Amino acid sequence: MSDRKPLMAGNWKMNLNHLEAIAHVQKLAFGLADKDYEAVEVAVLPPFVDLRSVQTLVDGDKLKIKYGAQDISAHDSGAYTGEISGPMLAKLKCTYAVVGHSERRQYHDETDELCNAKVKAAFRNDLTPILCVGEGLDVRKAGNQVAHTLAQVDGGLKDVPAEQAETVVIAYEPVWAIGTGEVATPEDAQEVCGAIRGRLAELYGQEVADKVRIQYGGSVKSGNVAAIMAQPDVDGALIGGASLDADEFVKIVRFRDQ
Numbered sequence: 001m002s003d004r005k006p007l008m009a010g011n012w013k014m015n016l017n018h019l020e021a022i023a024h025v026q027k028l029a030f031g032l033a034d035k036d037y038e039a040v041e042v043a044v045l046p047p048f049v050d051l052r053s054v055q056t057l058v059d060g061d062k063l064k065i066k067y068g069a070q071d072i073s074a075h076d077s078g079a080y081t082g083e084i085s086g087p088m089l090a091k092l093k094c095t096y097a098v099v100g101h102s103e104r105r106q107y108h109d110e111t112d113e114l115c116n117a118k119v120k121a122a123f124r125n126d127l128t129p130i131l132c133v134g135e136g137l138d139v140r141k142a143g144n145q146v147a148h149t150l151a152q153v154d155g156g157l158k159d160v161p162a163e164q165a166e167t168v169v170i171a172y173e174p175v176w177a178i179g180t181g182e183v184a185t186p187e188d189a190q191e192v193c194g195a196i197r198g199r200l201a202e203l204y205g206q207e208v209a210d211k212v213r214i215q216y217g218g219s220v221k222s223g224n225v226a227a228i229m230a231q232p233d234v235d236g237a238l239i240g241g242a243s244l245d246a247d248e249f250v251k252i253v254r255f256r257d258q
């Protein structure tokens with residue numbers, strides 16, 4: 001039995017302004033307050049411009065909800081217009097920084113090399129990277145999902161030492177299941193998440209591999225989360241669309257109640 005604490009993280013993507021963010025986090029706090037949910041870690045990943053509002057609310061009300069950014073610059077400062085650095089996110093007391101989400105890879109041409117630099121930037125600034133990996137539909141149809149995803153894990157973690165690697169979060173998100181309503185079956189999720197843990201064991205040893213939390217992401221909802229979470233190598237979910245509905249997100253967090 002693993003003692004990995006499940007991580008349910010809501011990736012708001014480019015939704016909710018800073019005022020809406022406050023209302024949303026308040027609803028989450030209300031929905032999670034009356035019951036012991038400490039066995040599950042809850043995080044929100046708002047747009048950059050919301051982070052200060054979320055920080056103020058979480059600090060002020062001593063909420064147990066964690067938060068992080070959807071991206072991080074590979075650089076710590078300098079002439080990089082539009083970028084947000086690790087030191088800035090750390091100053092806002094972010095816990096997490098998402099790296100290499102498929103939408104960044106697809107629309108911003110982020111490579112494994114850049115993701116690797118961002119993973120290192122996160123660690124350099126005491127942030128936990130959530131490294132996103134996963135195959136597109138063509139790769140899945142060709143049956144190459146495991147090899148493709150493991151190559152992204154190798155690339156993202158290149159030269160990352162074991163003491164850092166054991167704290168990374170890896171999110172397996174088959175691109176064909178993101179925002180489409182198409183959910184990978186629990187067995188599909190386990191196949192790749194299990195392979196990711198196997199690769200971590202090859203790279204760092206079983207003890208490290210057993211500590212790493214591996215999330216599934218792609219059309220997760222309250223109705224399918226329990227079956228996905230029942231898989232031995234799935235330690236949480238990265239939730240997009242369903243995280244924008246506070247009641248639904250609370251139900252997902254409470255997957256054990258279902």
Ligand SMILES: O=C[C@H](O)COP(=O)(O)O
Pocket residue numbers: 011101173177178179180181217218219220238239240241242
């Ligand atoms: O980061 C979250 C994933 O892209 C999943 O998004 P989705 O739950 O809307 O399919």
